[in-house]
Amino acid sequence: MTGLQQYDLVILGAGPAGMASAKEASEAGLNTLILDEQPRAGGQIYRNIGRPILQNRSILGEDYYVGESLLAGLAQASLTHISNATVWEVTGDNTLCFSAEGMSRQVGFKKLLLATGAQERPVPFPGWTLPGVMTCGAAQILLKSSGLTPVEPLVIAGSGPLLLLIACQLIRAGVRVEGIVETTPTANYGRALKEIGGAIKGWRHLLKGMRMLNEIRRSGVKFYKCATELRAEPGSDGNLASVSFRKGSTLHQLECQTLLVHQGVIPNTQLGRAIGLEHQWDEVQQCWKPTLLENGCSSHPDIFIAGDSAGIGGAIVAEIQGRTVTNEIVQQLGLKGKKDSEIDSLRKELADQLAIRPFLDYLYRPLDMFLRPQGETIVCRCEEVSATEIRGLVKQGCVGPNQTKAFCRSGMGPCQGRQCGSTVTALLADELGSNPSDVGYYNIRFPIKPVTLGELASLSQPAQDGTVK
Amino acid sequence: MAADFSFNRLPCNERAEVEITIEGHKVIALEGETVAAAVMHSGLRPTRTTAVSGTGRAPYCMMGVCFECLMNIDGKPNTQACMTEVSEGMVITVQQGAREIGGDRL
Numbered sequence: 001m002t003g004l005q006q007y008d009l010v011i012l013g014a015g016p017a018g019m020a021s022a023k024e025a026s027e028a029g030l031n032t033l034i035l036d037e038q039p040r041a042g043g044q045i046y047r048n049i050g051r052p053i054l055q056n057r058s059i060l061g062e063d064y065y066v067g068e069s070l071l072a073g074l075a076q077a078s079l080t081h082i083s084n085a086t087v088w089e090v091t092g093d094n095t096l097c098f099s100a101e102g103m104s105r106q107v108g109f110k111k112l113l114l115a116t117g118a119q120e121r122p123v124p125f126p127g128w129t130l131p132g133v134m135t136c137g138a139a140q141i142l143l144k145s146s147g148l149t150p151v152e153p154l155v156i157a158g159s160g161p162l163l164l165l166i167a168c169q170l171i172r173a174g175v176r177v178e179g180i181v182e183t184t185p186t187a188n189y190g191r192a193l194k195e196i197g198g199a200i201k202g203w204r205h206l207l208k209g210m211r212m213l214n215e216i217r218r219s220g221v222k223f224y225k226c227a228t229e230l231r232a233e234p235g236s237d238g239n240l241a242s243v244s245f246r247k248g249s250t251l252h253q254l255e256c257q258t259l260l261v262h263q264g265v266i267p268n269t270q271l272g273r274a275i276g277l278e279h280q281w282d283e284v285q286q287c288w289k290p291t292l293l294e295n296g297c298s299s300h301p302d303i304f305i306a307g308d309s310a311g312i313g314g315a316i317v318a319e320i321q322g323r324t325v326t327n328e329i330v331q332q333l334g335l336k337g338k339k340d341s342e343i344d345s346l347r348k349e350l351a352d353q354l355a356i357r358p359f360l361d362y363l364y365r366p367l368d369m370f371l372r373p374q375g376e377t378i379v380c381r382c383e384e385v386s387a388t389e390i391r392g393l394v395k396q397g398c399v400g401p402n403q404t405k406a407f408c409r410s411g412m413g414p415c416q417g418r419q420c421g422s423t424v425t426a427l428l429a430d431e432l433g434s435n436p437s438d439v440g441y442y443n444i445r446f447p448i449k450p451v452t453l454g455e456l457a458s459l460s461q462p463a464q465d466g467t468v469k
Numbered sequence: 470m471a472a473d474f475s476f477n478r479l480p481c482n483e484r485a486e487v488e489i490t491i492e493g494h495k496v497i498a499l500e501g502e503t504v505a506a507a508v509m510h511s512g513l514r515p516t517r518t519t520a521v522s523g524t525g526r527a528p529y530c531m532m533g534v535c536f537e538c539l540m541n542i543d544g545k546p547n548t549q550a551c552m553t554e555v556s557e558g559m560v561i562t563v564q565q566g567a568r569e570i571g572g573d574r575l
């Protein structure tokens with residue numbers, strides 16, 4: 001294609017993986033473009049780090065402000081950085097389209113790095129669609145970007161390290177938490193203990209977890225362990241009014257106007273799916289992830305993946321992968337990369353950082369009710385399709401997720417399956433008596449984000465100065 | 470607008486104020502924040518109704534993946550409020566029903 005602005009490397013996502021990659025790429029002399037749909041670089045963990053909003057820095061804690069140095073690295077890098085840029089299409093012949101400020105642009109690349117991060121695992125349970133129920137991550141985004149805390153009374157329910165972190169951040173912010181309803185299944189503890197070797201290697205993470213639990217304990221917030229049967233109930237106005245759950249033989253009910261839920265994070269695979277990259281089911285993490293070579297290359301020779309979109313590893317892993325994968329790209333483009341000894345020590349650091357993952361993955365495997373919901377629980381939020389309906393489709397001859405679209409419109413709404421895809425796969429596998437790898441996933445089509453006709457029309461007009469803005 | 474669902478603003482670093490209109494009420498938002506954040510600070514709940522059953526919904530993920538925050542922003546229906554920054558004079562209303570994304574969207 002002639003006339004298109006060409007880059008050696010286009011990086012999608014300016015989180016820790018993308019920012020670290022950008023620095024490496026610019027130091028190696030690659031002509032690089034980095035795009036992110038957010039107004040400012042930082043990604044999820046360091047969201048809004050360029051303009052921290054909270055006066056009290058102790059609320060988010062030092063792990064947040066660590067992001068300032070990555071951001072400084074990005075600012076010094078010589079490359080093109082476009083914010084508010086949503087990538088909605090990538091073609092097989094190495095071009096991609098993105099919208100920014102109401103206009104669409106198409107650019108070409110030699111290599112593409114997907115560093116699009118994670119999303120929180122969809123948590124279907126009765127009442128999860130009620131206004132007032134939102135994810136822990138959503139509450140954290142409001143805190144980091146707007147300095148807002150949820151309307152009280154507030155209950156936090158779910159499982160995972162991020163839940164503990166966000167609970168601590170809200171408590172430090174002075175929010176009164178009625179209760180933390182921890183749903184980590186009892187059986188997980190025994191299974192996780194088998195992975196204690198890795199956990200000891202990753203003792204720093206373990207220590208952080210214990211500190212958070214201590215902080216919660218000291219705050220006096222009620223902590224309900226091993227809770228099951230989570231259910232959110234509406235009031236007469238249709239908004240959230242209370243949450244109920246079982247702990248042992250007792251049924252509890254707490255009044256609340258906000259319920260924050262969380263069951264870990266899963267790779268954001270939307271773009272890779274639409275491109276048609278190969279993916280595989282991870283039985284331990286109960287999610288899909290892209291199939292990658294050790295060097296970070298996907299099933300397309302010019303498309304690489306790093307950070308949480310490659311498989312959940314957290315921020316430090318994302319940063320290291322951003323560097324190692326970019327080094328591989330630099331070498332494939334015929335330039336001089338890092339010394340072998342440097343790469344070796346990065347690889348070792350990566351292995352050390354990943355050592356605790358099996359322990360965490362087994363410990364925080366979600367309760368079955370969230371992975372394989374039953375009854376009237378809504379699975380597809382957009383089209384309001386229940387678990388019973390999806391399960392019933394198998395009796396009507398439905399054997400795969402793409403057929404459910406035709407049967408009941410699940411996955412056809414605006415979120416394109418981001419909230420129901422993994423659940424639909426799990427339910428069909430359950431009913432068919434097979435496993436998720438065999439059942440497969442929705443076919444995702446471009447555009448992966450809504451594009452206006454105006455934005456599309458702008459594609460055919462060359463930019464005024466012949467370059468992208 | 471029921472103010473009882475209003476998210477509380479902690480002491481913040483200096484930001485310019487932006488006046489916007491939410492469901493006919495003038496409110497002050499902070500420059501650089503999203504429409505969804507401003508709407509939650511204003512206490513509006515629900516922020517849309519569904520196409521299928523007409524039940525209420527409100528922002529759920531705040532990061533662009535659930536599409537629960539669709540609102541009518543400056544006359545553009547079904548716009549993701551969590552992915553749109555506020556600007557002076559913006560007019561925001563609850564999104565009723567409609568299934569398609571955006572007026573002229575694909």
Ligand SMILES: Cc1cc2nc3c(=O)[nH]c(=O)nc-3n(C[C@H](O)[C@H](O)[C@H](O)COP(=O)(O)OP(=O)(O)OC[C@H]3O[C@@H](n4cnc5c(N)ncnc54)[C@H](O)[C@@H]3O)c2cc1C
Pocket residue numbers: 012013014015016017018035036037038042043044045046085086087088115116117118119120137138140141162165265268271306307308309314315316318532
């Ligand atoms: C809501 C949320 C909150 C989290 N908070 C924390 C925390 O406080 N502490 C912690 O240790 N971990 C947190 N995590 C885990 C987090 O995923 C990792 O720690 C870390 O942010 C991963 O870095 P990354 O570079 O892989 O991806 P991310 O940091 O997620 O960055 C990915 C970037 O890609 C952009 N992007 C995605 N799709 C597109 C597209 N189509 N077009 C353009 N841009 C796109 C996004 O806007 C984002 O900025 C959080 C995760 C989530 C989902």
Ligand code: FES
Pocket residue numbers: 505528529530531532533534535536537538539549550551552
């Ligand atoms: S709140 Fe989920 S997309 Fe906006």
